[in-house]
């Protein structure tokens with residue numbers, strides 16, 4: 001049985017259910033804990049959604065649309081990423097999570113897609129709270145990536161899939177050692193991964209919202225499975 005540390009956020013339930021439904025156990029970790037305590041006995045780390053990473057973390061002044069996350073979250077989550085990677089723990093990062101992962105590893109972010117990406121699709125969908133799985137746009141999966149390999153289990157043609165989308169930022173400069181594993185048709189980076197890690201994947205959409213119907217179940221299964229294996 002794998003114990004998955006999940007970073008606290010405002011919409012925890014679907015993240016928890018997505019892990020529980022593939023046989024993982026859950027510990028919610030929050031900035032009141034030390035990184036040491038948060039990761040004690042944890043087999044894998046999941047980074048969740050939320051507001052923006054402070055642009056000072058990647059050396060830029062803040063765009064006027066930036067809404068910073070709860071105090072302490074950036075510092076805690078960046079330290080968690082570094083500690084988890086130092087321990088070779090499997091890491092699955094979602095929405096704000098992929099942005100934290102990229103910044104923690106030295107990358108940068110597009111601070112505001114609508115004003116900074118020419119011809120951008122709508123990525124920041126306002127959907128009713130009971131319909132978080134409403135589909136927004138397609139993503140194109142890069143071949144020879146973990147993401148495309150895993151999605152092959154669900155899709156006959158694993159080159160593309162439809163995703164939900166509730167973000168106004170995205171990965172800009174990809175952190176050293178990572179590669180892009182999915183892109184939206186407007187060029188916005190939708191997923192990155194570290195090909196040298198056991199499991200280190202970040203996606204910009206919200207696969208956890210689909211835990212009832214299983215569209216992205218292979219991602220959670222592979223994450224928990226990687227976390228169950230002996231390092």
Ligand code: MN
Pocket residue numbers: 123137164165166167184190204205
């Ligand atoms: Mn999107």
